Amino acid sequence: MDERVDWSVLPDEIWSAIGKRFDNRIDVLRFRSVCRSWRSFIPPFNDSSPPLRLRFPLPFLSKADAFVSQNTVYRIDPPHEDQDPSFSSSGKGWLVKVEEFGPGKVRLLDLISSHRIRDFTSTCPKVFSSLEFRMAELSKAYSLRYVCGSSSISGINKVILAPNCIGLEDSAIFVIYDQGKLGFAKNGAEDFTLIDNRILDYNDIIVYMGQPYVVDRWGTVSWIDSSLRVIQFSPPLFGFGSRKHLVVSCGELYVVDRYLDRNENMHDGDENNNSDRNFNAFLRHPLRRRRYDYCQAKTVDFKVHKLDEEWGRWVEVKTLGDQAIVLGSDCCFSVSAREFAGFKGNCIYFTEQLDLDFALRGLGNLDGCVFDLEDRTIEKLAYCPGSFPMFSLPQNHVHVEQSKNACAVACELGKNS
Incomplete structure (x- = not known):
């Protein structure tokens, strides 16, 4: 029947x-x-997320109104009956990262570096309809920008929206700033609340299981409760890597330990000169106008760890299987390699911009790299993996001075239709 x-x-x-x-x-x-x-x-989508109007104290140079800028990673799958062989040949999905800057308007960003992409090929469409493809939201990332000029605020390393906020008036943010301090601010607040001033070396913060989770340079993972208490979730990792990243893969929490070719402690010496030291690390590139090389430590290895909650100990993960981890400049996530074009399983895709605040990331070397956990090799990426074919650019094209005739893409992703 x-x-x-x-x-x-x-x-x-x-x-x-x-x-x-x-x-x-x-x-x-x-x-x-x-x-x-x-x-x-149903009515048009009423987003309770940014922009937030906040005022900031020191360590910023001056108090100014700011808003939270949102970047979104979308998964795009080919339609069931696609007549274009360039889309249907593999049957795999793609990823596109966009910044919403107005009703119905988005800027396309590089998936790993978050650098704005303008130099499209002649095949780039002027209008892209979200109804022609199956789309889903995969990840979100945030940054703080000045209202006047929309430039990123110096000294900010990572921003997340506080979970479980009811609406815009109730919105709040958690911020890692000044190279490791953990701060909190509500919508309309006059200053930051410094959380847990005993630790000034936090490396990463994410939302996991509906709560903010942070990791410090020693690999201790903690979560933050509603009263802003930092509650230890794991023992210290005591890994010898220099930077710790939090990544959720298949619903479980991982710590990715990044090893550098030299140990850097950003809090050695005069703590008040972090911004100057950060900017002075750049050298003007001799061949590229308005492009700088960042003289920082280079990534030489990664180790991935997962917490055995039953025994309360960290276990090194030798293989990720089909999963590929993306350590972007503003967010970290994982994908199934067999579901997306250009990805390889058991690999980590990353950028070297790990210590730059948002205001300086557009100046440095924007190359993406891939680390293979099996043979432990690192290679530069020729193309950003998972890129939507019509928006795909070789990585070295991002360095080129952007064309004035770049294609203006009016996506429907942000429309309240």
């Missing part, structure tokens, strides 16, 4: 209930774009 029911005859209450469960802009947009009746079931 065939029990299938035509979706068009389902009661309106069911469609309304389904629509109200969407929690991101792209799903609401696609639902409302199906037909007029579906459009009437």
Whole structure:
């Protein structure tokens, strides 16, 4: 007996209930774009995330209004009946990273470095419809920018939105700033709250299981409760790497320990000169106008660790299997290599911009690299993996002075249709 029911005859209450469960802009947009009746079931997406209007104290040079800029990584899958062989040949998905800067307007960013991409090829479309492809939100990242000029605020290394905020008025952020301090600020606050001033060497912060989790340079993972208490979650890793990254893969929390060719302690010496020391590390590139090389320590190795909660100890992960980890300049995530074009399993994709604050990351070397856990080799990437074919650029094209005739892409990702 065939029990299938035509979706068009389902009661309106069911469609309304389904629509109200969407929690991101792209799903609401696609639902409302199906037909007029579906459009009437739910209103346009009302995002409770940025911009936030905040004022900041020292260590910043001056107090100024700022907002939180959001970058989003989308997964794009080819349509079921794709007539273009360039899209359907592999059947794999792609990734695109965008910054929303106005209603219906986005800027395309490099997946790993988050550098703005402008120099498109002639095949780049002027309009990209999200209805022509299956799309899903994969990851979000945030940065702080000045309201006037929209430039990134110097001294900020990582930003996350506080989870479980009800609306914009209740929004708050956690920030790693000044090369390792952990701060908190509510919407409209006059200054930062310094959290846990005993530790000034936090390396990374993410949202995991609905709570903020942080890791310090010794590999101790902690979570932050609603009263801003830092509660230890794991024992110290005591890895010999210089930088620790938090990554969620297949629902589990990992610490990726990055080894450098020399040990750097950003808090040695005069702590008040971090910004000057950060900028002075750049050397002007002799062949590229407005491009600088960052004279920092180079990555030479990675080790991946997972917490055995039963025994309370760290276990080194020798293989990631099909998973590939992306250590971007503003967020970290993992993907299944067999599901995306250009990725290789058991590898870590990364940028060397690990210690630069957001205000300086556009100046440095933007090359992406890949580390293979099996043979422990590091290679520079010729192309950014997972790039959507129509937006794909060789990595070295990012260094070129951007063309004035660059294609202006008006994506529908941000429209409140």
